[in-house]
Amino acid sequence: MGASLSRSFSDQAAPHHVCRTVTAAEELEEHLRIRRSVFVAEQSLFEQTDQDEFDRDPSVHHVLAFADGVPAGTVRLYRYPAPDGERLWKGDRLxxxxxxRHLWLGGPLVRYAVETAAAAGGARMIAYVQLGNVSFFRRLGWSKVGGPVAYVGVPHQQMSIDLT
Incomplete structure (x- = not known):
């Protein structure tokens, strides 16, 4: 009998993760494809597309997470207008x-967004997250702000993190 070709999980090398802001049109298309797959096809939060005016703003950071070189996740972040002039940033479309998902790419994506906003001079970052993700964000240092609000018909919790 020949040797088995399969390896146990502990024998396999951990995948290499990289998060970075997209730099080419092809990467932006991958970013949008992943969002469409999750928010339109899987979760049915949007009918045709989740794209909005922020996707047309050249100052917005569209981020891709790669697992062993394969695009696997996204987050979007941008300077968000605050009435009091606060250096506020918003993260969304995680x-x-x-x-x-078994690779836990959400944490690196959120940390990359926070670090990017802080490096750009942000003082605070906000995000509206689905209720099932509140504890995940709390473990990453975020705090709840107020109570849940409806966004595209689904309850979301505003979360905040200090960037200074």
């Missing part, structure tokens, strides 16, 4: 393709 998405990881189902086949990569």
């Amino acid at each position: 998405a990881v393709l189902p086949e990569y």
